[in-house]
Amino acid sequence: MTQRGRGGARPGQGPGARRRREDEESRVPAAPRIDLTAARARVRAVIEPVVIAAGYDLEDVSIARAGRRHVVRVLVDTDGGISLDDVAVVSREMSAALDAAEEGGAEVLAGEYQLEVGSPGVDRPLTLPRHWRRNRGRLVAVNGLTGRIVDVDDTGVVLDVDGTPRELRFDELGAGKVQIEFKRLDEADFGDDEDEDDDEGEGEE
Template sequence: MTQRGRAGARPGGRPGSRRTRPEPETRGAAPQPRVDLGAARARLREVVEPVVTKAGYDLEDLTLTRAGRRFVVRVLIDTDGGVGLDDVAVVSREISEALDAADESGGELLAGEYQLEVGSPGVDRPLTEPRHWRRNIGRLVAVDGLTGRVTSADDTGVALDVDGVTRELAWAGLGAGKVQIEFKRMDEADFGDDDDVEDDDEDEGEGEE
């Protein structure tokens, strides 16, 4: 995940989402006000989702947590073509600018400093939407007691290859899928050293008379 700046750079030169408001002294400082994280998250989503959609991505998740005196806003985005580091940097900057504008026009979304993290979902993300399945065609997935390779996903449902048999599952009533991690068998792995072995044999042969 990439951390984006809001005002200035964090120690070490790495940009961070840090407000410039001074921290109160620890001794005798007033307790931090209680914040309804659910309501704050909803307000953040109203600002963030249009920005992500306009940039051509899907907002997969937005979470808001507290880490001491600081809030952590985590945004997960995705698209059919995948998300790269440059995409994350661009979207992070646009979200940060939108949050600044929202603060200036309607008051602070979050009372205090916050850190913004933008990234893409990992393989452990449950497959709950048709787009999730479409983006995992070719992968081995477990769902509703079945484990098979996703061969297609359309408006009606998803098709799995289960031990050579095609199973078609409709979206209605389909549970959350989970991508299975696969490891190559040793006899299928390509270690990339075959050419080196041949070269060694040739070198040995050149030295013989």
């Protein structure tokens, strides 16, 4: 049977208990203050060779304080995309490389940290030639234009803008943004037309 204190509060949940928990939380050390820009560079130097050796591109590294630890977020990608299993494997390899660097005497990141590895979403800006190449066929907005990527080479891209091809060089392109497309209702295939035909044919002699 659960015992309850005065006012329906469970044991350990009264005002005194709350004060004790707040005191305990206040004694939890915060993540040490570090130069996040320098730490990001150190982390990148350790993990980038691991990512390249695995056949991927290191798209971004960011570090943020979160309570008593730092959160290291890493984005990796490759042509054709990267699976969750691939992310898990390269994440373990990155973690091992960071541990080895620390054990070797290099202070990569002071204090505790949490490593989060993922792949870029469609909201990531297209800033490098490989980003444009990997989004061939998608609708994008850039430089005040909205068009579909129909070709990408070493110098630039070709967009289909309302049926007209527009060639744009990388050196004149800003950051592109992939546009989310929804299939038109009149183009949607609900998959039940055949069933309706079958139903209409039942009972006919």
